[in-house]
Amino acid sequence: MALYDLTAHELRQQLDSGELTSRELTEALLRRIEQLDGTLGAYITVAAEEALEQARAYDEARAKGEATHPLGGIPVALKDNLVTRGLRTTAASRMLENWVPPYDATVVERLRSVKAPVLGKTNMDEFAMGGSTETSAFKVARNPWDLERVPGGSSGGSAIAVAAGLAVWALGSDTGGSIRQPAAFCGVVGMKPTYGRVSRYGLIAFASSLDQIGPFTRDVTDCALALNLICGFDPRDSTSVNLEVPDFTKALRVEPKGLRIGVPVEYLNQPVDPDVRASVDRALKLLEENGAVIKEVSLPSLQYALHVYYLIASAEASSNLARFDGVRYGLRVPAADVPRMMEETRSKGFGPEVKRRIILGTYVLSAGHYDAYYKKASQVRTLMRRDFDQAFKEVDVLFAPTTSSTAFRLGEKTRDPLSMYMTDYFTIPVNLAGLPGLSLPCGVDKDGMPIGLQIIGPPFGEEQVLKAAYTYEQLAWPNGAGRQWRAGREVAVDVR
């Protein structure tokens, strides 16, 4: 098997034994990026020099016995809304096309502290607004399983990079499904931790009360390793929670017996592609056969989730994106006076989807509309948390499809924003309730496109989620997680 196909924990053994250096590994991945990224469009910026420099630093430290972290020396990709000191950070927007930040996000600091080479910044929907990476101002991103299909979004580039071997693992951000949905579409593991688990400091905000950083990996074990590195209280983020972070690898146990799995009836009643439904059902059946208890639960407030989400997320986005006014950094379109300069800059700097959300968000916060929209939505959000709390009194985790269908075709939904918004139907409630949610591959549809199984846990129940995910993964693929998915993906890229 090629280097670029290995998981971080597999590579760890080779790095530790000395048969592989971080430099060799980084070079191999950079070569692969060079070969394939022209087609796939995973990266907006490739940071070859910086990555090699970090790999060299890692190899030196390892030689002295100083580098001990499981993810040290292992190349990683970052979604381009994570702020990197000295490395251009665009959020896939013309607005920040040439912005080089003067500081590092907290998660980036953590990567640097273990000497993990950062290969580059990945493609995404502009300011993370979108579900297909098609709103990127810079380039088309293609699903490595079928190049005519979208990789999902908004963290499409990170999903592609991990699926196609252009990075060992990657970070993304998830506001309404932006990690889990592309993970499902690209056949990799993606997790959104509990709101407050990972510092948002240095994540370019889309919707502050929903945004959360999380990893893309090739299996559940790597996911646990990544969480160990990025989770934890950060005094620079007031919404990060000061709670002890467990060693998540301890949750990697195959224990189907007695596992109580809830299936929300509201999800069952939703129109879902038959192949997706069949795959999720098979996964449930497999666990049940091994001793898990499957139970239907009801979350009545879920029916409002999409509406609530687009009110709250747009309202916060309209506020968060107001700072891009051409005064201090990023794009400035000169004009006769300051108000017109701001207008011109914002007109030219933002793409149509971002503008749509700013307009929607501005409207719902306007005088006379606040109570009817934002306030009401916040109240429904509280009900939704209550519904989930109720459900978790009876079950350990909830299972659902990550998406109602597999990856759609490029251009298929770009003219119909509402159908694009619908693709987040299954992932959004998790953000609204601030819960941990993970998507992992659970099969392919009739076209051979990967299907994602979503596992949801109670607040700070990442261990429960990881345990359920690991249990399923090991039972479904006793000979190594997801190997066959990688093989399937290889075909698509090679045919091209």
Place this chain on the structure above:
Amino acid sequence: MSVETKVEYEIVIGLEIHAELSTESKVFCGCRTTFGADPNSLVCPVCLGLPGSLPVLNRKAVEYAIKAGLALNCEIARYSKFDRKQYFYPDLPKAYQISQYDLPLCRNGWVEFEINGEVRRVGINRVHLEEEAGKSVHSGERLLGSEYSLIDYNRGGIPLIEIVTEPDLRSPEEARVFLEQLRQILLFTGVSDVKMEEGSLRCDANISLRPKGSTKFGAKTEVKNLNSFRSVQRALEYEAQRQREVLESGGTLYQETRHWDENRGVTVAMRSKEEAHDYRYFPEPDLVPLVVDEAWIERLRAELPELPRARQARFVEQYGLPRYDAEVLTTSPQLADFFEACVAEYGQAKPVSNWIMGEFLRLLKAEGKAVEQVQVSPKGLADLLRLIDQGVINANVGKEVFEEMFHTGKEPGAIVKERGLEQISDTAALAAIVDQVIAANPDAADNVRNGEMKAIGFLIGQVMKQTGGKANPKVVQALLRERLLGG
């Protein structure tokens, strides 16, 4: 034609006051708050509002705001939160100001002040915590029409409290006196420098007129750009007159914002109610709600110093000072502290008060210094007073000695010795000089002999001049009487 009776109008005024809190660091980041630093030298990703940065609330700023609330007799909210107030302006780096909207930290307070011998009470509607914007410098008069503008973000993120009064003030003078009282309270509480000239205290005023006896409010004007206590009163006087004229000429007033033009002494229309900003307030999602417990409030209450009016009353009561002295000595907590320390050293209050209100404040004003910058120690002033009491020096020399103490911080005894300023009380030494003076001023001497006692003062002065001011005036007078009037 009907006979018109002239309507008498009542003026209704409410103030919105912004005071910068004097914390060491900014309200949502660790940057320093030093005044007058190089432009944009006290900034970081947070106060510049860079993408990805997040605010973290400064505990000290919360404490200062609570203390201000307690000093203004407010209820402190156990649960409050922050909201975003949104508008586009170049000096506002996030295009929103983190402020407090519907759940302010403090509310329902009051302030008492005295005007024309009458005690008045003004309600405090609320006190909330927010952040400062940066400071724009325009090449022209204002942003629009300027060739270029520069922005200094050092000020951006300095903690600010907004104090909103009830519409309880009834005259422009009352508004000014209240504002002075409020300033003094904040100064004593130690939460703000309250310097209007540096902009750390700012005031907007709402003013309306209504027929006397009416309980309904008239259409109000918000007056902005009031940069001194004087301009508060002047602008409101102008605005009350303007409104009265509109009403008396049968016109109608509309709610609007007006700008005070200090040079021209007029208010100018800025925007109408229809043009008012929609700030689109909503809860700040980057901060968690602020929960304040009883123990914290009580600790802060215990830390509150004695406030100006209480201290004035005590000065009158405890030291037997005239009201006027008590008022002057409590213009700042530092001055009041200095006074009390001096009294503790010296034992008597009134002579200390006289010296502080006289020489000390005169020198302070002449040098433009603050009390805490002065070198004179309480013990030094007490020693000086004792030297005068003991007749070692006279009062006039005392002033000279004090001036040197003021500049150098030296002990008065040392100064007197060094400069040989001891009073000459020796009759034999003075007699010769007195005789000389009498000889040199025969007309004055004759006048004294003829009972014109005013002339004796002139002769005393001549003796003082000869002795460099060191002669004991009592001894000199006795000698002159003896020589000219035969005892």
